[in-house]
Amino acid sequence: MAKYTLNINGENKEVDAVEDMPLLWVIRDLLGMKGTKFGCGQAFCGACTVHLDGVAVRSCSVQVSSVGDGQITTIEGLSEDGDHPVQKAWVEHIVPQCGYCQSGQIMNAAALLNSNSNPSEAEIEQAMEGNLCRCGTYNRIKDAIVSASKSM
Amino acid sequence: MLPNIPFLQKNKREDQSKVFVPSRRDFLKLGSLATGGLILGVNFQCSGPKGELVTFAPNVYLTIDSDNLVTLVAHRSEMGTGIRTTLPQIVADELGADWSKIKIVQAEGDEEKYGNQNTDGSFSVRMFYEPMRKAGATARQMLIAAAAADWGVDEAECDTKDGMVHHLGGKSASFGDLVGKLKDMPVPAAENVKLREFSSYNLIGTDVPIYDLKNITVGKAVFGADVDLPNMKIAVVKRTPVIGAKIISYNDEKALAVPGVVQVVKIEGSGFPPGLDKALEGVAVIADNTWAAIKGRDALEVEWDLGENQNYNSADQLAEMLQSTKGKGKVRRERGDFDGANSSASKKIERTYEAPFYAHATIEPPAAIAHVKADGSCEVWAPTQHPQWARGAVAGALGLDASKVKVNVTLLGGGFGRKSKPDFVVEAALISKAANAPVRVQWTRDDDLHFDFFHSQSAQRINATLDSSGKLTGWNHHTVFPAIGSTSSKEELHPSDGEMGLGCVDFPFDVPNIRIESHESTGNTRVGWLRSVSNIHHAFAIHSMMDEIAEARGKDPIENALELLGEDRDITFQPEMVDGEYPNYGEKIEDYPWNTGRMKNVIQTLKEKSNWTANKEAGKIMGFAAHKSFLTYVGCVVILEKGSDGKILIPEVHYVVDCGVAVNTDRIRSQFEGGSQFATSLATTSAITFENGQVQQNNFDTYQIIRMPASPKKIHVHIVESQIKPTGVGEPPVPPFIPALANAMYRMNGQRIYKLPFKV
Numbered sequence: 001m002a003k004y005t006l007n008i009n010g011e012n013k014e015v016d017a018v019e020d021m022p023l024l025w026v027i028r029d030l031l032g033m034k035g036t037k038f039g040c041g042q043a044f045c046g047a048c049t050v051h052l053d054g055v056a057v058r059s060c061s062v063q064v065s066s067v068g069d070g071q072i073t074t075i076e077g078l079s080e081d082g083d084h085p086v087q088k089a090w091v092e093h094i095v096p097q098c099g100y101c102q103s104g105q106i107m108n109a110a111a112l113l114n115s116n117s118n119p120s121e122a123e124i125e126q127a128m129e130g131n132l133c134r135c136g137t138y139n140r141i142k143d144a145i146v147s148a149s150k151s152m
Numbered sequence: 153m154l155p156n157i158p159f160l161q162k163n164k165r166e167d168q169s170k171v172f173v174p175s176r177r178d179f180l181k182l183g184s185l186a187t188g189g190l191i192l193g194v195n196f197q198c199s200g201p202k203g204e205l206v207t208f209a210p211n212v213y214l215t216i217d218s219d220n221l222v223t224l225v226a227h228r229s230e231m232g233t234g235i236r237t238t239l240p241q242i243v244a245d246e247l248g249a250d251w252s253k254i255k256i257v258q259a260e261g262d263e264e265k266y267g268n269q270n271t272d273g274s275f276s277v278r279m280f281y282e283p284m285r286k287a288g289a290t291a292r293q294m295l296i297a298a299a300a301a302d303w304g305v306d307e308a309e310c311d312t313k314d315g316m317v318h319h320l321g322g323k324s325a326s327f328g329d330l331v332g333k334l335k336d337m338p339v340p341a342a343e344n345v346k347l348r349e350f351s352s353y354n355l356i357g358t359d360v361p362i363y364d365l366k367n368i369t370v371g372k373a374v375f376g377a378d379v380d381l382p383n384m385k386i387a388v389v390k391r392t393p394v395i396g397a398k399i400i401s402y403n404d405e406k407a408l409a410v411p412g413v414v415q416v417v418k419i420e421g422s423g424f425p426p427g428l429d430k431a432l433e434g435v436a437v438i439a440d441n442t443w444a445a446i447k448g449r450d451a452l453e454v455e456w457d458l459g460e461n462q463n464y465n466s467a468d469q470l471a472e473m474l475q476s477t478k479g480k481g482k483v484r485r486e487r488g489d490f491d492g493a494n495s496s497a498s499k500k501i502e503r504t505y506e507a508p509f510y511a512h513a514t515i516e517p518p519a520a521i522a523h524v525k526a527d528g529s530c531e532v533w534a535p536t537q538h539p540q541w542a543r544g545a546v547a548g549a550l551g552l553d554a555s556k557v558k559v560n561v562t563l564l565g566g567g568f569g570r571k572s573k574p575d576f577v578v579e580a581a582l583i584s585k586a587a588n589a590p591v592r593v594q595w596t597r598d599d600d601l602h603f604d605f606f607h608s609q610s611a612q613r614i615n616a617t618l619d620s621s622g623k624l625t626g627w628n629h630h631t632v633f634p635a636i637g638s639t640s641s642k643e644e645l646h647p648s649d650g651e652m653g654l655g656c657v658d659f660p661f662d663v664p665n666i667r668i669e670s671h672e673s674t675g676n677t678r679v680g681w682l683r684s685v686s687n688i689h690h691a692f693a694i695h696s697m698m699d700e701i702a703e704a705r706g707k708d709p710i711e712n713a714l715e716l717l718g719e720d721r722d723i724t725f726q727p728e729m730v731d732g733e734y735p736n737y738g739e740k741i742e743d744y745p746w747n748t749g750r751m752k753n754v755i756q757t758l759k760e761k762s763n764w765t766a767n768k769e770a771g772k773i774m775g776f777a778a779h780k781s782f783l784t785y786v787g788c789v790v791i792l793e794k795g796s797d798g799k800i801l802i803p804e805v806h807y808v809v810d811c812g813v814a815v816n817t818d819r820i821r822s823q824f825e826g827g828s829q830f831a832t833s834l835a836t837t838s839a840i841t842f843e844n845g846q847v848q849q850n851n852f853d854t855y856q857i858i859r860m861p862a863s864p865k866k867i868h869v870h871i872v873e874s875q876i877k878p879t880g881v882g883e884p885p886v887p888p889f890i891p892a893l894a895n896a897m898y899r900m901n902g903q904r905i906y907k908l909p910f911k912v
């Protein structure tokens with residue numbers, strides 16, 4: 001066990017954790033932030049996607065000891081009141097069905113638009129390939145990303 | 153205990169799958185509930201320092217407060233279909249509520265109070281459209297009566313809109329102002345509750361956004377594993393590697409040495425057959441957090457008696473099943489004389505079809521929270537499709553009366569039939585009892601794939617005969633797959649009437665000689681139901697074969713289907729059933745007939761909407777299938793093209809659906825959009841296999857589901873306008889898509905597809 005100070009959503013949080021604990025479980029179990037979801041534990045599904053220094057990472061496969069002073073953003077910290085362009089586009093297109101994968105989808109889409117503000121369809125597909133949706137909302141996700149890119 | 157799955161038992165009409173079937177009893181009870189008989193009465197509650205807040209609750213589905221808050225109760229589970237929005241939407245429309253100001257609360261599991269809560273079988277709207285309208289209309293009528301009396305005007309000159317009662321003459325009053333006047337007003341008798349004219353609906357038939365939309369996009373929506381209780385422990389279970397295996401011994405020394413692990417307990421399993429609602433044999437590692445529990449489980453040492461399924465190999469079984477279809481099976485439907493047609497045929501087509509086991513693979517793996525309290529009662533929070541079953545199963549496992557078990561229903565991160573089964577909820581309850589603390593049992597992805605209630609693998613053989621004029625004279629369909637009943641009984645070797653009624657005996661084409669047979673197979677794992685159930689493999693076989701028949705007859709596939717459906721008529725099936733019943737998804741065939749005219753209209757509309765003829769002339773690669781399931785008529789055209797890299801893509805899918813009244817048009821479209829993606833996975837990427845009794849797939853690398861780049865691109869959904877009573881749309885998108893895709897693949901590369909999954 002070791003003490004870690006993590007910068008999450010702009011705040012420093014102290015946690016006691018074993019060094020190999022995935023960031024996902026630190027966020028969910030130790031910090032009680034439930035917006036980031038567990039799907040596969042092996043970075044195959046993207047449900048646990050958060051930002052580390054603005055880049056999308058699968059928090060199930062990032063050990064807490066490797067985070068250092070990196071800035072973590074979770075779905076709870078993406079915007080003040082759900083008004084990030086990606087979140088607004090998700091509402092406009094009524095993207096979610098069950099909703100479980102959507103935190104990860106939104107975080108992944110927001111990271112994509114950070115690095116490429118006007119992605120082509122092929123670029124969207126490539127960037128979103130790691131995020132599974134069993135309900136099958138892929139086309140609305142694509143449409144929402146296009147809408148968000150226009151408003152950013 | 154199978155409180156709500158009587159379909160697995162034999163020969164009782166009322167025991168036909170409640171999975172697919174609302175029981176008549178429940179339906180009648182609800183009918184009366186919503187129309188006066190079981191209404192709780194006008195229930196007033198006063199609160200606040202001066203007792204000024206008055207709450208009007210004319211039935212269990214809605215309350216109106218004097219401060220104008222309309223609260224609607226969602227009593228069925230939200231797993232992505234939008235039902236948590238759609239049913240309240242019906243109540244609100246009849247009531248004339250202001251949708252932007254309503255609140256929706258989720259009911260706990262209590263079927264005495266709320267009626268059927270088994271969210272399965274695409275029957276929520278079918279079963280509750282009428283009761284929800286009555287629930288809203290009852291309240292509207294009482295509010296209008298109070299206002300009209302106040303104003304001294306005729307009730308007929310009043311209506312409700314946006315949370316107000318309005319009189320033609322211009323007077324208006326808010327619901328909140330009126331509820332205090334309802335105290336002594338009798339609830340109108342059922343026959344006196346008047347429903348709105350269809351044309352006056354403002355919400356029904358529109359794209360009402362789902363209630364949880366905003367919460368989902370900000371990460372605040374609460375799913376199963378998101379519930380946190382004080383002092384809650386987390387459990388991860390090492391379960392039997394082979395279904396039916398038992399623990400000989402285990403060593404928990406290393407597990408207990410993992411920091412954060414607090415306790416290790418054995419869970420007594422149900423053995424074999426495993427049952428649908430029992431915990432599997434296993435060892436639970438209880439810890440302060442999920443990671444510690446996972447590591448503790450990895451450190452467990454367990455010696456197993458692997459039991460009777462340790463040599464089970466699914467590929468061997470599939471080969472045996474396929475072989476068995478060559479022989480005579482148990483005849484389930486018989487019309488005319490197939491043998492005669494066969495002996496006089498001028499052309500015979502014989503084909504076989506195979507499909508694998510499938511896992512549900514909801515992105516949210518099963519998880520449940522239970523708290524067995526000091527007084528012995530138990531409270532549960534779970535993403536369950538069937539809270540009443542969970543309640544009963546937990547009560548049974550703990551030896552409690554069901555009244556001592558409270559089941560709170562969270563949002564479900566996908567269901568597709570998996571989360572009907574309460575095994576994971578039972579685990580949470582057993583572990584909580586042992587831990588003397590609230591416990592979340594958390595399944596990992598390998599748990600989910602190893603211990604699912606799988607969609608059965610299947611083999612089919614179809615023999616079709618044509619006479620010299622090209623007429624389809626005979627149809628002989630053999631089907632074999634481990635039955636859902638095999639999960640609970642070793643004697644269930646044939647598919648039940650319920651399973652045969654899912655796209656097999658309800659073969660609608662007008663062929664003079666039909667024989668449909670089933671064959672025996674054993675269950676060696678846990679088999680359950682997956683979105684559209686046996687329709688998945690039956691539709692694949694039938695509509696793939698229909699495409700070959702069209703080709704043999706030199707007909708366009710759409711023209712072939714329209715012709716073979718025959719004259720517009722209602723098909724009953726029952727007179728041709730052999731030793732069984734045609735279940736019709738639990739509805740009387742008179743109430744919900746199989747109407748060939750509606751299907752033909754769907755197909756004609758599909759032909760137009762998909763530009764079938766022009767696209768064909770332009771050389772587009774297209775496949776077609778039309779299939780009715782869960783009483784909903786669906787036609788599907790899949791268009792393929794080759795990308796510049798040689799990869800085959802699905803640029804367009806066209807669906808036409810006739811589901812009667814369309815309540816939430818956006819959620820109908822979204823079910824079809826998602827259904828085509830779901831079906832693409834079944835058709836092209838997913839399969840579960842067993843070796844030595846053990847599932848060979850562990851995660852999404854080996855059990856693949858479709859990802860964005862290979863998913864169908866544009867999915868066009870056309871909803872047939874209708875005022876016929878509504879049916880459901882959760883499952884019906886899946887069955888026709890797979891053969892439509894397979895038929896398109898044939899046109900792409902000349903190879904017919906006989907086995908799922910196939911490579912695109």
